Amino acid sequence: MRPRHLISTDDLSNEDVQYILQQAAQLLPMARKEVVTDMLGGAIMASLFFEPSTRTRFSFTSAMMRLGGQVISDSSMATTSSVTKGETYQDTARMVSTFADAIVVRHPELKAIEELAEGSSVPVINAGAGADTHPTQALLDLFTIIWEKESIDGLTIGLVGDLKYSRVLHSQIRLFSRYSNLKFLLVAPSKKLALPKEYEELITERGHAFKVVDSLEEALPEMDVVSMTRFQKERFGKEKVAKNFCLDAKMMKHVKEDAIVIAPLPRCDEMPPEIDDDPRCKYFDQVQYGVAVRMGILKWALGVE
Numbered sequence: 438m439r440p441r442h443l444i445s446t447d448d449l450s451n452e453d454v455q456y457i458l459q460q461a462a463q464l465l466p467m468a469r470k471e472v473v474t475d476m477l478g479g480a481i482m483a484s485l486f487f488e489p490s491t492r493t494r495f496s497f498t499s500a501m502m503r504l505g506g507q508v509i510s511d512s513s514m515a516t517t518s519s520v521t522k523g524e525t526y527q528d529t530a531r532m533v534s535t536f537a538d539a540i541v542v543r544h545p546e547l548k549a550i551e552e553l554a555e556g557s558s559v560p561v562i563n564a565g566a567g568a569d570t571h572p573t574q575a576l577l578d579l580f581t582i583i584w585e586k587e588s589i590d591g592l593t594i595g596l597v598g599d600l601k602y603s604r605v606l607h608s609q610i611r612l613f614s615r616y617s618n619l620k621f622l623l624v625a626p627s628k629k630l631a632l633p634k635e636y637e638e639l640i641t642e643r644g645h646a647f648k649v650v651d652s653l654e655e656a657l658p659e660m661d662v663v664s665m666t667r668f669q670k671e672r673f674g675k676e677k678v679a680k681n682f683c684l685d686a687k688m689m690k691h692v693k694e695d696a697i698v699i700a701p702l703p704r705c706d707e708m709p710p711e712i713d714d715d716p717r718c719k720y721f722d723q724v725q726y727g728v729a730v731r732m733g734i735l736k737w738a739l740g741v742e
């Protein structure tokens with residue numbers, strides 16, 4: 438039987454998404470260190486990172502350990518693993534799945550993660566694939582929206598920043614578009630960073646609306662959710678965020694009173710710390726939600742009720 442891989446949110450049925458969100462809500466007290474559990478006692482998660490990470494890697498590690506499981510981890514696989522000696526991803530996965538019960542992997546190429554899944558006898562979870570997808574971040578963003586706004590249906594969601602290379606925004610579109618009656622406002626600071634056509638098509642195919650807007654200031658008052666991303670400069674070189682694309686205190690005046698601001702972090706120039714204490718800004722709360730959501734994902738992947 439194929440293990441429960443999570444390579445794209447498309448690997449999840451609507452019931453799976455529902456299960457993960459419900460689990461996350463129930464597991465939040467454990468992520469908040471209020472309650473201790475041993476639900477995944479005896480299980481081992483392997484964490485293989487071929488690209489930099491702080492939050493996602495520690496978030497998965499914390500999630501597994503708070504469920505009573507253990508973690509084996511390599512944060513610099515690109516330079517230390519046997520892949521550098523020419524070992525295939527299939528063989529690497531075959532080895533690691535002997536040592537562990539689930540594999541969490543980040544890699545600049547989606548193809549490599551797919552190959553790992555082919556070779557693995559245990560679930561492989563995509564923790565970020567190049568500019569392509571980042572399904573567990575999208576799940577935690579969805580959790581945040583539903584937790585904070587009760588429902589995602591009918592909302593206007595602003596996708597702001599690097600729409601071309603942000604894997605987070607791409608996964609958000611894939612996942613959020615399962616719900617009803619959404620409007621996406623696409624705000625990229627330059628044409629070079631515009632959303633790839635395939636995602637515009639996906640939005641339309643699934644019956645939602647989108648509008649390309651050049652001015653952040655003009656788009657903000659319409660948004661229920663402001664989804665911010667940094668320039669993914671490791672994918673295309675240096676670029677500074679133009680001042681009129683920074684969500685600073687002055688720009689926050691254009692955000693609705695009941696809107697929320699989400700971001701996967703890290704941030705660069707696009708969100709100065711001066712807005713952090715604004716109650717609409719949820720990006721630091723999200724770090725804790727992320728542990729709970731990843732606890733839910735691990736339970737789903739391992740098939741533990």
Ligand code: NCD
Pocket residue numbers: 492493565571574604605666667701702703
């Ligand atoms: C994101 C990522 O790695 O894609 N960060 C994260 O997972 N928390 C976003 C980013 O790096 O900009």
